[in-house]
Amino acid sequence: MIRQARSAYPLEACGLMAGDDNRVRHLYPVENIRRSPVEYEMDPAEQLRAMIDLEEKGWELIAIYHSHPHGPQVPSATDVDQAYYPEAAYVIVSLLDQQPRVRAFNIVAGQVAEISLHVM
Numbered sequence: 001m002i003r004q005a006r007s008a009y010p011l012e013a014c015g016l017m018a019g020d021d022n023r024v025r026h027l028y029p030v031e032n033i034r035r036s037p038v039e040y041e042m043d044p045a046e047q048l049r050a051m052i053d054l055e056e057k058g059w060e061l062i063a064i065y066h067s068h069p070h071g072p073q074v075p076s077a078t079d080v081d082q083a084y085y086p087e088a089a090y091v092i093v094s095l096l097d098q099q100p101r102v103r104a105f106n107i108v109a110g111q112v113a114e115i116s117l118h119v120m
Contacts (some may be wrong), residue, residue, distance in 0.1 A: 039068075
């Protein structure tokens with residue numbers, strides 16, 4: 001995820017995390033068709049392929065991730081407005097000051113709550 005964010009810099013990168021029991025088993029990098037440093041929109045065909053694949057594997061959508069190349073690791077107003085999957089975590093990779101920082105959030109009905117990440 002961090003490698004993808006760095007590779008896409010100065011544009012936002014995005015993708016999906018899938019797995020089971022709240023454990024990520026696979027990352028699905030998805031092209032940001034906005035090609036923007038301040039917003040993302042997943043390529044619909046790639047996103048659909050990822051969703052079909054994770055369902056075929058019996059996984060669930062654990063998180064949606066994207067990068068903030070020049071901003072903090074907190075959801076923007078746009079991120080909150082476009083949080084269409086309340087059951088998924090929203091992970092943000094900030095590359096502000098070139099030092100990657102990662103945080104995760106639940107975003108439900110416009111309410112943002114930070115959640116912990118455990119890297120194994």
